[in-house]
Amino acid sequence: MISDLATPDTDLDLWLAQQTDKSLLRFLTCGSVDDGKSTLIGRLLYDSQLILDDQLASLRKESHNRTVGEEGIDFSLLVDGLAAEREQGITIDVAYRFFSTDKRKFIVADTPGHEQYTRNMATGASNADLALLLVDARKGLLTQTRRHSFILSLVGVKHVVLVVNKIDLVGYDQAVFDRIEADYRAFAKDLGFQTLAAVPVSALRGDNIVEKSERMPWFAGSPLVPYLEAIEVAQDRTQGAFRFPVQWVNRPNLDFRGFSGTVAWGRLTVGDDVLVAASRKPAKIARIVTMDGDLDSAIAGQAVTLVLDREIDVSRGDVLAHPGSVPDYSNQFQARLIWMNDEPAFQGRSYLLKIGAQVMPATITDIKFRTNVNTLEQAAANKLDLNEVGTVTIATDRPLAFDAYTTNPLTGGFILIDRLSNATLGAGTIEFGLRRAQNLTYQSFDVDRQVRAKMKGQEAQIVWFTGLSGSGKSTIANLLEKRLTAEGRHCYILDGDNVRHGLNKDLGFTEAARVENIRRVAEVAKLMADAGLIVLVSFISPFENERRLAREIAGDIRFTEVYVDTPLEVAEARDPKGLYKRARAGEIKNFTGLDSPFERPGNPELVLHGGTHEPEALADELYGWLKI
């Protein structure tokens, strides 16, 4: 028998110490409706002598006209606690039951089998270390068996026992058991369970529950209860990266400011350096306070109050971590989502997201696919209906601190809440952040060219004008700049006048100096575009190689090469700065078009004919072409 009654001659403190040393196993029973989950739990409670006389008496009364075992009791009545459940003979919501043996304490969550109540099954699974997945030996694997398996995998239950129940109804046939076990192992191979055992039982008759059944000599494995007593499920949460979600700011008076919360993961010692995940502000742990006195260190699972060595801004929702192993900090992530509401989940809809003590508005930005629970195949979807599971991307209104669920369930599991009804609509497990933030400083991580340009309401880009001196480049660029500025765009013109006199005044007009001149101008243009500007570059840039270099420097920035094609005679006739005249007089050497060549662009985006059209018309043509 699996009882652990203390006897009056037992020394109480010794007995209490034994109780204290017992480990706790939280498990759930799941599987399809009528597979006998409640009956199995009733059997476990009965066999561990936890059904007391007054409960037994009222059970016998209620068991009248029901399917009963040798004990004359319908065990399911022990756990189906709601009137509607007893009337309908089904389980609607999770029931929690408690029992213990000489070796272990157990908390059992008996979860409903109906698809309609899958969310309640997920509730029970989310806090369990192990699952008893029941299958009716007569029916084999059903849709719900598979759905529940997938949800177990989703919420990270790592240990599964396939309980093939009602084996008495198939004549204790080994072939039936073997086939179901093989089917299930094939189905579950990719679900990430660390252990998977299969046991043939009759919950009603007590076969293979506490002791090995003589009616199944072919079964070589362990009966159910001894298996549950022995299996090692404890995950050492003290070894991982330290996480402390601040739950409540503890400020009894002006002299004390502490941060109350539960260590979610890892270990903390007084004197440790910590960081606030969001602000990256550092501090040292000055005290670990509890009512029982200050502690030197705290481990995962302990509820404590931390005092820091300096005044930094910390509030509810902040997460403290050790420098060097901080959580992800981002406003976008990919997650698996199980939907729990009649109203489907849609892309683009806004919800409230709660993770740890952080609550904020969030939007499903993309439903990447829905997973078929029967086949585990992925299919495209634009919504998730009740009880469906999908992989989604989520954007939050402001960044949040999190870890991948597989690394740390307490900082990687979240719920979505309806903004109007406040109902819990779905639950998700974060797979990864979509913007890597860990190694960058907080201030710079997510402000990039797109963000800056978007603030200005434009696309950052470079328009590169090439052509002879006097061809009309600067005139066209000026007209374009005026027009764009009038429309509220932010432009800047780089030309010989504002670059040659400052940045490039050390450069002459040799070929090497010309190359360097263009390189510097291209780099400056790139920086300006990176700042979100529309950059108009007006340089003769006579060599194809340099223009190619400028395009390469621009990288992924939109780059438009505009060739202002004005014949030399026209340009020289205009000679706005008198340069052609001076060159002809020999005062300027290496003048493009005269004693230095201009290489016609081989493949410009646009050619403007400066010899035959007015600058206004050409600026209009360019404006229309750019579609800014």
Add this chain to the structure above:
Amino acid sequence: MTLNRLTHLQALEAESIEVLREVAASFERPVMMYSIGKDSSVLLHLARKAFYPSKIPFPLLHVDTTFKFKEMIAFRDQTAEDYGFDLIRHTNADGVRDGINPFDHGSSRYTDIMKTQALRQALNAGRYDAAIGGARRDEEKSRAKERVFSHRNASHAWDPKNQRPELWRVFNTRLNPGESMRVFPISNWTELDVWTYIYAENIPIVPLYFAKPRPVVERSGTLIMVDDDRLPLAPGETPRLETVRFRTLGCYPLTGAIRSEAADLPSIIMEMQASRTSEREGRLIDSDSVGSMEKKKQEGYF
């Protein structure tokens, strides 16, 4: 000493503290039900730990039916003085005016008016949006079904068929106007956990839990303590002194005593381990009909 694993009780304690802090951080007007029993004593102890060195940041509410044991009331007032918490006492004035009592009006009508209605009055009067209670899932079948954060509509009713999913330790604490939350921090404790914790932490409890000679009368197999002269005695019925104690506490005319010699905590724990009946057996109000607790809870009872 380096701690590597929490014991079972340490883990339960930490879980409960987390729940209490979540209430304080998430609700505008929380209140903690204080019934003076052993579960309330544990809850009070946990609340002191949760917020230390701050004081408990919400008041404690005792619904006084006027038929509580005298020792309970004395213990309540002493405890409030010792720990300095804000204690609110509420009695249904209508019930007092109408002279409602368990003898003339029956236990279920009396309980409805002096407990359930009184509780609703007090919660409405204080406009509390969260009420913390010491119920445990191992007590009763419908309690075993309840969430830690259990949603109530604007008329304090529980909808057991449509409870919010509750995953991990992520509690949905959001409410619409008029709605409220019942919160049960010691949901996952068993009766044995409660007693071993009281023993380990040396938590004061009402002396009625310890065996002592007390004046009792026996009615339909139940021992009722004659706590004052309001208990009508049948002709020829005389209280006799018996060494008894109580496993649960409530209104003295509705609470059965058990014959016991257990006068200290070790003896109580030993006795409980050997017991073959549940603690609620001594509660006359729960056994009226199958599912009576669920019905009362739907009406707003704790």
